[in-house]
Amino acid sequence: MTPERTAAENFDFLFFTETIGMPVYDLKHRRIGRVKDVAIVPLIHAARVDRFLVSAGGPWLSIRYDQIASISLSGGIQLSNEKLYPYHSDEYMLRIQRDLLDQQIIDVNGRKVVRVNDVTFEIRHDDRDSLSILEVDVGLRSIFRRLTQGVVPPQWVRRAQQSIQPNSIRWDYCNIVEADPLRRLRLNISHDKLELLHPADLADIVEELGPAEREAIMGTIDSEVAAEALSEIDPKMQASILEALEPDVAADIVEEMSPDQAADALAELGDETTAEILEEMETEPLEDVKELLEYDENTAGGMMNTEAIVLPEETTLAEAMVRLREHEDLLENTHVLFLADAGNRITGAVPLARLFLADGHTRMKDLSLGRLISTGPEEKQNRVTELFDKYNLLAMPVLEKDGTLAGVITADDVITVLRHK
Amino acid sequence: MRNLFARMKRHIVVLFAVLGPGFITAMVDNDSGGIYTYSQAGARWLYLPLWTLLPITIALIVTQEMCSRMGAVTGKGLSDLIREEFGLRMTFGIMLLLVLANLTNIVAEFAGVATALDIFGVSKFISVPLAAILVWFLAVKGNYQNIEKIFLFACLIYVSYIAAGILVKPDWKEAALYSVRPKLMMDSGYIAMLIAMVGTTIAPWMQFYLQAAVVEKGITTKEYRESRIEVIIGCVMTSVIAFFIIVACAGAYRDHPTDISSAKEAALALKPFGQYAVLLFSAGLLNASVFAACILPLSTAYSVCEGMGFEHGVNKRWNEAPIFYWLYTLLIVVGAGIVVLPNFPLVKMILLSQVLNGMLLPFILIFMIILINKKNLMHEWVNPPVYNAVAWVTVVVVIGMTLALTGITLRNPQ
Numbered sequence: 001m002t003p004e005r006t007a008a009e010n011f012d013f014l015f016f017t018e019t020i021g022m023p024v025y026d027l028k029h030r031r032i033g034r035v036k037d038v039a040i041v042p043l044i045h046a047a048r049v050d051r052f053l054v055s056a057g058g059p060w061l062s063i064r065y066d067q068i069a070s071i072s073l074s075g076g077i078q079l080s081n082e083k084l085y086p087y088h089s090d091e092y093m094l095r096i097q098r099d100l101l102d103q104q105i106i107d108v109n110g111r112k113v114v115r116v117n118d119v120t121f122e123i124r125h126d127d128r129d130s131l132s133i134l135e136v137d138v139g140l141r142s143i144f145r146r147l148t149q150g151v152v153p154p155q156w157v158r159r160a161q162q163s164i165q166p167n168s169i170r171w172d173y174c175n176i177v178e179a180d181p182l183r184r185l186r187l188n189i190s191h192d193k194l195e196l197l198h199p200a201d202l203a204d205i206v207e208e209l210g211p212a213e214r215e216a217i218m219g220t221i222d223s224e225v226a227a228e229a230l231s232e233i234d235p236k237m238q239a240s241i242l243e244a245l246e247p248d249v250a251a252d253i254v255e256e257m258s259p260d261q262a263a264d265a266l267a268e269l270g271d272e273t274t275a276e277i278l279e280e281m282e283t284e285p286l287e288d289v290k291e292l293l294e295y296d297e298n299t300a301g302g303m304m305n306t307e308a309i310v311l312p313e314e315t316t317l318a319e320a321m322v323r324l325r326e327h328e329d330l331l332e333n334t335h336v337l338f339l340a341d342a343g344n345r346i347t348g349a350v351p352l353a354r355l356f357l358a359d360g361h362t363r364m365k366d367l368s369l370g371r372l373i374s375t376g377p378e379e380k381q382n383r384v385t386e387l388f389d390k391y392n393l394l395a396m397p398v399l400e401k402d403g404t405l406a407g408v409i410t411a412d413d414v415i416t417v418l419r420h421k
Numbered sequence: 422m423r424n425l426f427a428r429m430k431r432h433i434v435v436l437f438a439v440l441g442p443g444f445i446t447a448m449v450d451n452d453s454g455g456i457y458t459y460s461q462a463g464a465r466w467l468y469l470p471l472w473t474l475l476p477i478t479i480a481l482i483v484t485q486e487m488c489s490r491m492g493a494v495t496g497k498g499l500s501d502l503i504r505e506e507f508g509l510r511m512t513f514g515i516m517l518l519l520v521l522a523n524l525t526n527i528v529a530e531f532a533g534v535a536t537a538l539d540i541f542g543v544s545k546f547i548s549v550p551l552a553a554i555l556v557w558f559l560a561v562k563g564n565y566q567n568i569e570k571i572f573l574f575a576c577l578i579y580v581s582y583i584a585a586g587i588l589v590k591p592d593w594k595e596a597a598l599y600s601v602r603p604k605l606m607m608d609s610g611y612i613a614m615l616i617a618m619v620g621t622t623i624a625p626w627m628q629f630y631l632q633a634a635v636v637e638k639g640i641t642t643k644e645y646r647e648s649r650i651e652v653i654i655g656c657v658m659t660s661v662i663a664f665f666i667i668v669a670c671a672g673a674y675r676d677h678p679t680d681i682s683s684a685k686e687a688a689l690a691l692k693p694f695g696q697y698a699v700l701l702f703s704a705g706l707l708n709a710s711v712f713a714a715c716i717l718p719l720s721t722a723y724s725v726c727e728g729m730g731f732e733h734g735v736n737k738r739w740n741e742a743p744i745f746y747w748l749y750t751l752l753i754v755v756g757a758g759i760v761v762l763p764n765f766p767l768v769k770m771i772l773l774s775q776v777l778n779g780m781l782l783p784f785i786l787i788f789m790i791i792l793i794n795k796k797n798l799m800h801e802w803v804n805p806p807v808y809n810a811v812a813w814v815t816v817v818v819v820i821g822m823t824l825a826l827t828g829i830t831l832r833n834p835q
Contacts (some may be wrong), residue, residue, distance in 0.1 A: 102504050115730030117509065138730060146509045210496030211641055240641050 012123040014073060014131065015142075016096055017149040017157075019121070023076040024054050024063070032056050032084075035077065039093035040133065042188035047171055049121065049131040052077065053087050053095070060087040071129040073154060080128060091186050100176070104209070105136065108193045109173040111201040113208045117142035120168060136174050139167025179212035184220075191217050195225045203232035206241075215244040218253070227256030230265065235420075239268035242277065251280035254289070258333075260305040260413065263292035267302075292407075300384050301377030303417060304398045304407030311364055313339040313347050318360035336395040338405060339364055345403035348372055351394065374399045377406050381417055388414045435647040441569045442634035443489055443652030445716070446627050447481060447659040448576045451666075452713035453533025453684065454526070454771070456706055458621050459663050460687035462614050463670030465678050468592070468599040471667060473615055474660045475600070477622050481656040483815045484786065487793050487804075488628045489652050492635030493645045494802045499632040499785075500728030502792050512728045518781045520752075523626050523721040525774030527756030530717060532767050533710030535760055536685045540703045546761055553757035556715050560735045560749060565637055568735065572716070578708040579662045585701040586665035589694050591672030600664070613829050620826030623819050625781045628789060630720040633727070637734075642802065669702065718756070722749040772830050779827030786816040 022035045033056030041050040052063040061084045069080035094100065100116050107114050117138055121131040137145075141164040148157050175193045178184045194202055194217060206214050206229060218226050218241050230238055230253060242250045242265060254262045254277055266274045266289065274293075278286060288306040295301025309327050311320055324331065339348040348368030358367055374397045375384060387396060388411065398406045451459075462470040488499065495502060504512040534552045535545035559568060606612075640648050673690040681687055684706050691698040719735070722745050726733035732742035739746050759765060790812055793804050804812060 102508055104501075112732075115504065117730065143509065143513075143729060147513060211494075212496075214496070234639070237639055240639075240643065243643070 012072075012125070013134065014071070014121045014123055015137070015145060015154075016101070016119040016121065017142075017145045018073055018154045019131070020097070021150060024052070025076060025078050026082050027079060029078075031076075032079075033061065036060060037095050037097040038131070039090075039095040041090075041092050042094055043092055043186070046188075047133040049133070051087075051090075051093060054084075061085065062087040065130050066128065068130070069128055071123055071131060091183070094176075094187050100136075104177065104213075106175040106177060106194065106205055107138075107169045107173060108175050108197065110169065111197060111205065113205055114138045114169065118145050133171045135168035135170055137166075137168045140164050141166045142168075177209065177213045177217065179216040181216075184216075191221045195222050199225065199228035200232045202229040207233060207237060211240065211244065214241055219245050219249050223249075223252040224256045226253045231257055231261045235264060235268050238265045242266075243269060243273050247273075247276040248280045250277045255281055258305055258307060259288035259292055260303065260407070262289045263295075264297070264302070266293060267297055295377055298381045299377060300375050300379040300381070300398050300409060301406065303381065303384060303413045304377070304409045305413070306407045307333075308338060308397070308405065308408040309334055310338045310340050310346070310405055313341055313363075313365040313368075315364045316360065317355060317358055317362045317364065317367070320355070320364055321360075333410070334395075335410070336408075337364075338397055338408075339368055340405070343403075344405075346372065346374065346397050346399055346405050349395075349397065372397070375409075376401070384409060385414050385417060432647060435644050436650060439638065439640050439644050439648045439651055441573060441638055441651075442492075442631055442640070443485060443648065444576055444655035444658070445569070445572045445634065446485060446631040447652070447655035448579060448662075449630075449709075449713050449716050450481065450622065450624070450627065450659050451579065451662050451709055452526075452530060453536070453706065453710040454529050454774075455621055455663070456533075456666060456709055457684045458617050459666040460670045460684050461681055462618060463667035464674045464681045464687060464690070466611060466614060467671040467675065467678055468595050468668070469604045469606075469611070470614060470618060471596060471600045471664065472603045473618050474664055474667075477619060477663075478656050478660040480619070480815050480819055481622060481659065482653055483812055484623055484628065484789070484819070485631055485652045485656060486649060487789055487812065488632040489635045489640075489648055490645065490802060491789070491793055491799070492632040493640045493642055493648060494799050496636055496641075498636055498724065498727045499629050499789070500724045502798070503788055504728050504730070506792060506795070506798075507788065509729075515781070515784060516725045516728050518777060519625060519629070520721055520725060520748075522774065522777035522781050523717050524752060524756060525770055525777060526624070526626065527714060527717045527721075527752055528759045528770050529767075529774055530710045530714035531757045531760040532765075532770075533684070533706060534714065536683060537688075537703050537707035537710060540685055540688055540699070549757050549760050552711055552714060553753050556711070556718070557750065557753050559715055560719050561739070561746065563735060565735050568715075568719075569634075569638075572712065575708055575712040579658075579705060581701040581705040581708070582662050582665045582669065585691065585698050585705065586669040586672070588698040588701070589669045589672035589691060591668045592675070596664075596668050596671070613826075616822050616825045616829065619819065619822040620775075620779075623782065623786075623823075624778055625785045626717060626720055626724075628785055629724040630716060633720065633723055669698075714753075714756070718749050718752040721752055722746075775830045776827050779823045782823050783820045786820060790816060 019035055019038060023031045024033050024035065026032050033054040035052055036055045037053045038049045039051045039053065040048065044050060048065060050065055054061045054063055063079070063084060067079055067081040068077055070078045096119055100119065102116065104113050104115050115138065116136050119133055120135040120137055122134045124130045124132055141161050144161055144164055145157055175191065176189050178187065178189045202225070206217055209217070218230065230241065233241070242254070254265065257265065266277065278290065281289070292301070292306065307330055309324065309330055311323060335352055337350045337352065338346055339350065341347050348365065349372055350364060350367045351369070354367045373387060373391050373393060375387065377398050377400070387393065393411065395408050395410045397408055400406045491499065491502065500512065500516070503515060531549050531552065535549050538548035539545065559571070635648065669691065670687050673687070673694070688699055688702040688706065691702050723733050725748060726742070726745045731744040733745040734742065737745070759770070793799055794809065796803055
C-alpha cells in the first residue's frame, strides 16, 4: 500500500451541513452553544475557516480558529481558550451560510455557472485542529445532505449518500462573482481566473449571469479578454453591457475588438452612449470604427473589417515574408493577402497557403488567383453570402469605386450573418 | 412634431422587441380550465358575472407586472430568487408542490385536447398521444426563439372566440351594462361561480414562466417601460377573450340558462348559430389546450432545474441538461398517459389540481412581495408604497378567493 493511499483513508473531512448545529465545549467540557455559521477571511487566508459563529441562546459569539483544540464529527468542537467575544458584523468575512450557500459561482474548470449546495472542509490536524475549504459541492448528493440535515443523524447521512454520484468543484477552481466593487476588495475577490477561459466559454458564462454580475466581470477583467468575450455575446446583450460600463472602461474594451465587431456593437447603442464611448477611444482604432459606423449593417460595408494585409503586386515572395513578419498581430486571422498596383488599386488575391509552395524569387503577382472576386460596400448581405458560397471564398475584398480597398469580409463574418438569420 | 413621431417609432420598435413573455403568459391563463369556468359562468348566469373581469384584469396586471419587473432588474428567474433568499429546503418544498400542481394541470390540458377533438369525432386514444408527441418535439428539437414565435402565433388563434361571440349575436347592450355594474346575490351557486372566476385567474406556474421568459429574452431595465406595456396589453386582451367566451355562452343559453358540465356542451350549444360558431369555439379550446400543454411541462422543468441548480433550457442539448429533459418528458408522458387511462377520474383530478394550486399560491405571492421589496435585489425598482398597498390587497384577495374555491371544491366534489 502506498503512503498516499493510507493518507487518503485517514483523510478527515467535514461537510458544512454537519458543521451547522455542531456543539461547542469549553475547557471543563460543558456545552456553551452550537455553531450557526463559519467564515473565512480571504485577505488573511483563502481557504482556512477563520471564525466560528456560535449561538449560546443570546447574541452570537465569535470564535477564532486558534482558540480551538479539536474538531470532529462525533466529538464536536473543543475549545483551548475560553476568552470569547461577541460577534459583530464584519465586512472582511465571507460567511459560508450567508454569502456562499445557495448562491451562484463560476466553475472555472467545468466552464459553467453552478449553484452551491454544500461545502466540504478538510480537518487539518496540526498542533490544533482547523478547517480548510476543500471543495464546493453541487449536484444530487449535496442536495440530499441539505434536505436530511438536522433530521437524520449525520453518520447515517454519510452512509446513505454513498449510492449517489458525488459532484464537487475544487475550491481553487471556484470563482465568486461579486458586483459591489468595495466588497470585492474587502473579500479579496478577483476575476483573474476567468481570463484563463476560452473567450467563447466566458461569453456563455457571462450570458447566464444577472446584469449586475455581468457588468462586474466585463468591467474588471483584462480589456483584451473582455473584448474577445464580448465579440461572442449576442449583440443585444453586448449593447446593454457596454451601456452599463463607464465610458472609459467601455472604450478600452471596444478598442481591443476588431473594428467591424466594434462597429456592430456600437451600432446597437443609443447615439449618446456611442458618442461618449467614441470620445474616450484612442485615435487609431477610432478612425476605422467611425468609418465602419457609416455603413448600413445589412450591406457588405457593415460586414467588413478594415484590417487586411496589402502588398505591392511586384514584390517577391522573400520580400513579402519580411512584410508579413511586421504584421504579426494580423496574421492569426488572415487567410488571404491582397495585391495592389502603383495606384493602390487592388489587382489580385493570394491565399496564404500558396506561399509555402513557391520559392523566394517568385513574384507575388504570379501567385495570385485567376480572377479577383470583389464587391462594393453598398452590396446587400444576401448577395455577399451568395458570392462566398459560389466561389468557396475564405475572404473577399470590398472595393471603393476607384478600385482601392475599403475592407475585407472573411468567412466567419458570413457565418455570423447566417447564424443570426 | 417629427421628434415626437421618432420617439413613438422607437417605442413601438422596442415594444415589438420585448413582445412575448407578458402576452403569452396572460393568454395561456385562458387554458382549458379557464374556458370551462367562463363557459359555465355565461351558460348559467348569462351576463351577470361580466363585471368580475375588471378586478380580474387588475389582479392579473399587478401580479404579472411584479414578476416581469423582478426578471428585468435581477436577470434571474423566480426560483433562482426563492433559492437565494429562502434556502434549499424551502425551494425544494415549493418545487415539489409545483411539480404536483402542474402535473394535474397538464392532465387537465390533455383532457381539454381530448374534449375539443371529440367534438370533431376524433377518439382520445388518437388525439392525446398525437398531441403529446407534438408537444414533446417542440422543446426537444426547437430553440427558444422559434418556440416563442410559435406561441405568439397561438395567441392569435384566440381571436376565434371573438368571432364565435359575434356569430351568436348576443345582447350587446346588456353585456356592456353588466360589464360595469357589479351584481351581487346571496345565491350560493352564484358566489361559488364568482370565486371560481377569480380563483382560477392567477396560477403559481404563471409567475415562474413569466419571469423566466423575461430573463430568457434578455429584457433589461432599459426596455422595462415597453415590457410593462406589453404585460398590460396581454392582461387586457386575456380579459377581452374571457368576455367573448362568457358572452358567446350567454347568447347561446339566453332562453334557458343551464348548469353545464363540460366545455363540449358549451360548444355544441352554439349549433343553432351555425357550424362556424361551433367550429370556432372548439378550435379555440383545442388551441388553448395544446398551447397550455406545451408551456406547462416546459415551464415546470425549467423552474425546478433552475431552483435546484441543474442545467436547464431548450437551447441546451440532452446530454448537457439530462435532468431537465427527463423531467420534461416524464411530465408529458404521465400527463397524457393519465388521460387515456380507462375510467380516468377527470373530476377528481381537477379537484386535486385546485387544492394543490390553492396550497402553493399563498407562498408564491407572499414570497414575491417580500422579494420585490428587497432593496439589495431591486435597488430603485422596489415597490413604491402605494403600489405595495395595492399589491398586498390584490394578493390577499386572490389568496382568499383561491382558498375559498379550494374549500368549496373540497366540500362539494360534484
